[in-house]
Amino acid sequence: MRELVDDSSVSDDDVVYRRADWDKIGGRTRTAPGQTAKISPNFFTDYPKEAAELHGYPDPCMSVGLHSMIQRLGYGPEVMLEEFPDYGLLMVHVGDLRQLMRGSGAPCAQGVLASPTEDEPWHGVVFDLESRPRRDPAKKAIAKVACWVIPLIG
Amino acid sequence: MTGVAAPWSAIGSTASSMRDSASWSAGGSLARTWRQRTRPPTSHTAAISSREVLPINTGSASDIQPLWVASAFVRVVELSRRPLGWDSYDARPLQASALRDFLETMISLSHAIQSEPAISLTTEGGLMASWSNASGSLDIIVDPSEDPRIIYEDGLDGSEWYGPVGASPRIEKWLWRTSALH
Numbered sequence: 001m002r003e004l005v006d007d008s009s010v011s012d013d014d015v016v017y018r019r020a021d022w023d024k025i026g027g028r029t030r031t032a033p034g035q036t037a038k039i040s041p042n043f044f045t046d047y048p049k050e051a052a053e054l055h056g057y058p059d060p061c062m063s064v065g066l067h068s069m070i071q072r073l074g075y076g077p078e079v080m081l082e083e084f085p086d087y088g089l090l091m092v093h094v095g096d097l098r099q100l101m102r103g104s105g106a107p108c109a110q111g112v113l114a115s116p117t118e119d120e121p122w123h124g125v126v127f128d129l130e131s132r133p134r135r136d137p138a139k140k141a142i143a144k145v146a147c148w149v150i151p152l153i154g
Numbered sequence: 155m156t157g158v159a160a161p162w163s164a165i166g167s168t169a170s171s172m173r174d175s176a177s178w179s180a181g182g183s184l185a186r187t188w189r190q191r192t193r194p195p196t197s198h199t200a201a202i203s204s205r206e207v208l209p210i211n212t213g214s215a216s217d218i219q220p221l222w223v224a225s226a227f228v229r230v231v232e233l234s235r236r237p238l239g240w241d242s243y244d245a246r247p248l249q250a251s252a253l254r255d256f257l258e259t260m261i262s263l264s265h266a267i268q269s270e271p272a273i274s275l276t277t278e279g280g281l282m283a284s285w286s287n288a289s290g291s292l293d294i295i296v297d298p299s300e301d302p303r304i305i306y307e308d309g310l311d312g313s314e315w316y317g318p319v320g321a322s323p324r325i326e327k328w329l330w331r332t333s334a335l336h
Contacts, residue, residue: 087242
């Protein structure tokens with residue numbers, strides 16, 4: 001098992017990428033043709049517990065791609081969608097995750113860990129430092145600091 | 155008005171293909187209950203267009219169904235067919251217990267719902283219903299083995315409320331406001 005500890009080798013200036021699909025925002029028909037889909041808190045959920053354990057993590061955490069590692073390998077962020085047509089791609093700055101605040105103003109800091117895999121050498125995970133799995137207010141807070149790299153378009 | 159027999163039948167047929175057939179049967183039964191209960195009070199039809207006035211749930215005998223019910227059920231049936239890993243991140247397929255709890259929750263609040271929610275799957279195999287407009291946003295989230303919960307954000311002052319559905323004394327008002335179309 002890989003301990004979920006905030007990884008100081010991942011800079012605050014780095015960026016994480018996360019795939020986004022229509023089934024997490026009510027389906028494609030909820031977005032007007034030509035319009036960009038809203039960024040939903042439901043995009044920022046952890047692996048289910050059993051899946052996290054299968055991947056070697058003791059607690060639920062969220063799979064992401066790390067920009068610095070993708071760049072080091074000579075790719076662009078779109079590499080994360082190569083096998084996933086019809087998905088969008090979101091980005092969040094690592095510094096924003098570490099200093100995350102709920103709508104109520106309470107802190108809900110997230111940790112980031114580089115965790116390369118054979119299939120995804122740029123792979124990392126994001127996890128809540130206090131509550132695992134991440135609770136809904138923290139997901140909502142991430143949605144507010146996230147932005148589209150490759151948007152879902154209705 | 156639009157009938158909901160076809161979507162409900164679809165729920166029933168999907169139910170039969172699921173592992174937990176008992177729970178899915180319960181879902182079918184709840185579906186019928188929802189069809190019976192989700193009737194806007196005909197004596198308060200003027201309030202339907204208002205964001206501020208929450209109608210009293212009179213339970214009057216009417217065959218009128220909320221317009222959003224049929225398409226919401228079609229959406230749930232569609233989502234029930236998603237396989238393990240549907241989100242590319244090992245998400246679970248829809249779980250029967252979550253469907254049952256989702257329907258129960260929606261039944262209990264249906265008198266305060268003015269428009270069709272965006273219905274999504276959660277990675278835990280649950281369902282989420284969402285509404286959003288200028289007055290705020292509200293999500294009802296039902297995951298397996300957890301109490302149904304809501305997260306509400308006021309569109310004016312940005313304040314947030316998060317907790318179990320049953321613990322919020324203002325959920326109907328928030329739901330009525332955020333599900334208003336205008």
